[in-house]
Amino acid sequence: MGLHKSRWNEGMHDYLILGQGLAGSLLAWQLVNAGARVLVIDNGHRSASSRVAAGLINPLAGMRFNAAAETAEWLASMRTTYAAIAEAMRASPYLHEIPMQRLLRSPQQRRFWERQQANPVARPYLGRPLAPEAFDPGIRAPHGGFEQRSTGYVDLPRLLDDLRTWLKSMQAIEQAEVHYPDIVTSPEAVSVGPHRARHLLCCEGYRMQQNPWFADLPLQPDKGELLRLESERPLCRHIINGAHWLIPLQAGGYRFGSTHEHRQIDNLATDAARDALQQGLQALLVDGADIRVSEHTAGVRPATSDRHPMLGTHANDRRLHLFNGFGARGALTIPWYGIRMREYLLAQRPLPAQADIKRFA
Numbered sequence: 115m116g117l118h119k120s121r122w123n124e125g126m127h128d129y130l131i132l133g134q135g136l137a138g139s140l141l142a143w144q145l146v147n148a149g150a151r152v153l154v155i156d157n158g159h160r161s162a163s164s165r166v167a168a169g170l171i172n173p174l175a176g177m178r179f180n181a182a183a184e185t186a187e188w189l190a191s192m193r194t195t196y197a198a199i200a201e202a203m204r205a206s207p208y209l210h211e212i213p214m215q216r217l218l219r220s221p222q223q224r225r226f227w228e229r230q231q232a233n234p235v236a237r238p239y240l241g242r243p244l245a246p247e248a249f250d251p252g253i254r255a256p257h258g259g260f261e262q263r264s265t266g267y268v269d270l271p272r273l274l275d276d277l278r279t280w281l282k283s284m285q286a287i288e289q290a291e292v293h294y295p296d297i298v299t300s301p302e303a304v305s306v307g308p309h310r311a312r313h314l315l316c317c318e319g320y321r322m323q324q325n326p327w328f329a330d331l332p333l334q335p336d337k338g339e340l341l342r343l344e345s346e347r348p349l350c351r352h353i354i355n356g357a358h359w360l361i362p363l364q365a366g367g368y369r370f371g372s373t374h375e376h377r378q379i380d381n382l383a384t385d386a387a388r389d390a391l392q393q394g395l396q397a398l399l400v401d402g403a404d405i406r407v408s409e410h411t412a413g414v415r416p417a418t419s420d421r422h423p424m425l426g427t428h429a430n431d432r433r434l435h436l437f438n439g440f441g442a443r444g445a446l447t448i449p450w451y452g453i454r455m456r457e458y459l460l461a462q463r464p465l466p467a468q469a470d471i472k473r474f475a
């Protein structure tokens with residue numbers, strides 16, 4: 115493997131973390147701040163979906179606008195975690211809260227919205243109904259829609275870069291590809307090449323499919339592609355969310371996405387997805403002329419069969435743990451689950467049952 119032994123990393127760590135995507139980064143943040151000795155090993159984000167993700171925060175999921183029971187807690191943890199990191203890094207906020215205009219895709223879908231009005235978990239995020247002409251100028255919304263609250267996006271690339279710099283300042287990150295045969299566990303410790311620790315936390319995103327200890331868990335990788343757009347004229351003020359979403363970025367430009375592909379799992383941007391996205395954009399905008407695509411990226415969401423994350427300890431090896439499976443909603447949920455995982459590891463608190471990998475036993 116590509117790990118080089120150096121003086122600083124000799125000796126025992128409390129935790130080795132495999133992967134510095136959002137999951138590995140926020141878990142490292144929790145554990146270091148609790149006083150643990152941590153070393154993160156990452157291959158330079160070679161397959162990081164966190165670098166590709168739009169970081170959209172949307173408490174109401176899918177066509178039926180479902181809200182999970184934990185939504186309010188997810189939002190609270192997300193706000194405090196991203197704010198605390200920005201303060202510690204002396205950085206401008208990573209989280210940009212921007213209200214959303216949600217399009218109804220058909221008259222039938224209005225029923226789902228009406229049903230959620232009676233749901234106390236979803237109701238706080240539902241704003242007023244919107245007639246087609248109440249959308250931002252230039253947005254085509256033939257079936258109207260509604261306003262949504264507690265939405266926004268997280269600037270994930272900048273967050274990951276800053277956390278990497280922070281880890282480097284503590285000599286707590288190593289850039290290397292980990293090959294699974296180089297992971298050796300014993301009753302006393304786990305070693306990854308020259309590095310030893312009491313525990314290994316696996317946070318390698320969709321590549322956990324290759325991890326021999328956890329590969330049998332039902333991950334359902336979901337490839338996605340998105341575009342970055344530039345336009346001389348404003349396209350929207352709100353986040354627009356229908357069949358696709360359009361996010362106005364703080365730094366200028368827009369993100370437009372995304373696609374879902376379950377058969378061809380890789381990080382390659384394709385012409386077919388670009389065409390599909392451009393058709394989606396034409397359907398959303400009254401006038402799609404003069405819009406330039408400045409970037410087209412692809413990544414793989416670590417989605418799971420039951421749409422809940424996968425957290426916990428290997429059934430036969432108490433030194434190996436998993437913190438993964440955050441699917442399409444990592445920016446919203448990882449901060450809360452990072453706290454739960456820290457409490458599980460350091461204080462032996464039970465994990466939330468819906469996310470504990472024991473459910474697959």
Ligand SMILES: Cc1cc2nc3c(=O)[nH]c(=O)nc-3n(C[C@H](O)[C@H](O)[C@H](O)COP(=O)(O)OP(=O)(O)OC[C@H]3O[C@@H](n4cnc5c(N)ncnc54)[C@H](O)[C@@H]3O)c2cc1C
Pocket residue numbers: 132133134135136137138155156157158159160161162163164165166167168169170171290291292293317318319320321337338339340371372373412413414415416437438439440441442443444445446
């Ligand atoms: C197109 C697209 C759009 C998305 N949009 C959103 C969105 O709007 N909002 C949202 O919340 N989520 C979104 N997501 C999902 C989001 O990316 C994930 O929920 C989250 O980022 C997953 O983080 P992770 O740390 O688990 O995985 P990753 O970000 O994939 O991180 C894993 C890390 O481990 C490294 N690694 C893997 N194997 C090894 C190895 N053997 N050795 C060394 N390093 C290794 C990888 O290179 C990577 O750096 C989107 C994803 C995609 C693909």
